[in-house]
Amino acid sequence: MSDFKRTPLFEIYKEYGGKTIDFGGWELPVQFSSIKEEHEAVRERAGLFDVSHMGEFLITGIGAENFLQKLVTNDVSKLKVEAAQYTAMCYKDGGTVDDLIIYKRDENEFLVVVNASNIEKDFQWMEQQLLPGVELKNVSKQVSQLALQGPLAEKVLQKLTKTNLAEITFFTFRDEIDLQGVKALVSRTGYTGEDGFEIYCNNKDVVFLWRELLEVGKDEGLMPCGLGARDTLRFEARLPLYGQELTKDITPIEAGIGFAVKVDKEIEFIGKKILKLQKEKGLQKRIVGIEMIEKGIPRTGYEVFVGEEKVGFVTSGTHSPTLKKNIGLALVDIEFAPLNTLVEVQIRKKRLKAKVVSTPFYKRS
Template identity: 80%
Template sequence: MSALKRTPLFEVYGEYGGKTIDFGGWDLPVQFSSIKEEHEAVRERAGLFDVSHMGEFTVIGPSAEQYLQTLVTNDVSKLKVGGAQYAAMCYADGGTVDDLIIYRKQETDFLIVVNASNIEKDFDWMESHLIEGVELKNISNEVSQLAIQGPLAEQVLQKLTTTNLSEITFFKFQDEVDLQGAKALVSRTGYTGEDGFEIYCKPEDAVSLWRKILEVGNEEGTLPCGLGARDTLRFEARLPLYGQELTKDITPIEAGIGFAVKVDKESDFFGKETLKQQKEKGLERKIVGLEMIDKGIPRTGYEVFVGDTQVGFVTSGTQSPTLKKNVGLALVNIDFAPLNTIVEVQVRKKRLKAQVVKTPFYKRG
């Protein structure tokens, strides 16, 4: 068995009480204090995450935009320098290769951030469709990523820089921001449903930045956070997780991220025909929110029934720390997707009642 991969921050997890698990081949912290405490810190104050396992590619050259337009579902031509864009990459049948963020650093210079578990698969896919006038590079090992998230995130991070962070608005970024000697790309993005920033820095700066942020954020009650809270936070905000809400068998539209699919853009892209049909003719199945009526937690993979017929399956589920309710996301047949539909979730040997509810489960005020 190959050894687990580690981020540059691995050495300091222990100092903060980090308990690590195998996460897609990475040795990463699931929690530092408790998932509930960390979740609440992000919802109410600020939390700091090590997300250095994420993948980063550069796409540079005169044909960079044209190339990306054929690969991703969103319209890259609308992306201005200093802007970020959420998109998906699809196979020809509309199934999802990955969801990702595109940063436009210059007219012909893009940074692509992909999910850790998909780095090699995504790079191979992008490389196999390379066109002339584009240089594609995997720079994942040259970049570390921290995320500070929560209503007080700006207040905390501002203590480390003279750059006015309030000028970096949602889905915008600034490169070469000086964070007390560490130069970083700072973007107002995140995966928690809260305000916050993602910080792309050199691996050798990651440890000192981590320490400094927690030190200056102590007054605000900033906590180091693990993957457990990251998952409950993104789930409440109904942000999809690749491998669960998005897979090679689930399209971005079925997953509920149709806003990032521009079927009317001029460029042809992989999956365009299928996705166009789904937008125009409607879906046969889609992801909906479930709230348990009976006592039990809907977990990933649990089957969903109406009568004796299986009508879908749970993609993610948990007890929501914010709502104090047992909720889930499930991919169901469209006939059972309307709000208030009563279904049953197979929890071990029992079928427990649940109701289709509105999502996201949480939206910041």
């Protein structure tokens, strides 16, 4: 018997050629065909991901919005019903607890989606901050999630519903959409840098939806995709990964998601003092894009040097399938953050030349 956690789709991965790996204690598919093919499918057509390992919390009650305002860096008061918001939770020192998405389902009801590896930690942290009149419920074990991503995602999903999907604009959603008899929450969100949807449904319906989508998406070249392509896609779009670009030691501003930190909102949210100082006084270190000049791939944890001085480390890096270049994200001391700064990355026993470049590496046209 496996010690790994599995999603309700686990039993059918093999039918589609899925190769599984350990991902933070979950047995999940890294690829179905090849990472490169799946990556290209999402950039050019459409790809379908099982992201049912993600965590979902339901926050309800008349104090729900106030509770979230105290807890997260973005301004939840700006959220309308049927809209979503990207944000972060921080510790008092500004370090990141997690990055998450908040869905406002009703005036006093919010769905919060957190990273799989942080479900228990996040829930405990939120429980510790709980306000009277607010109910916090972990519904992760009842909810499955599919991500349908790519320029043809809308065309594929439209085949399963009478709801006009064009009306679901970026970072909005509709609840209780009928997908071939299955009720689902459908949001125009994703983690790939492409157009697409995230579909939240009951565990009992996810196998049916997975099969239906792959069947109706054949003409559009829809492919099942694994975590390998999900990582290269999010990385090219410069979307942070918790545990790499965001950690308890890296603030959202250092990570480059300062747009989700509203230090001018009235409520004293956790970490506000430090984050306000960083915005006003500037940073001592921040994450930058780097491109290798010499041949080598900058991998997570590799050290970055200028001369004999260690100035930072790589948080994520790969060979970009879209750009055909070896690129990385690195947390570096602020004086080495300007564009075109020359650095060296310690790759095994050699220090190889790289330069600081602008991000995102890829932006859809």
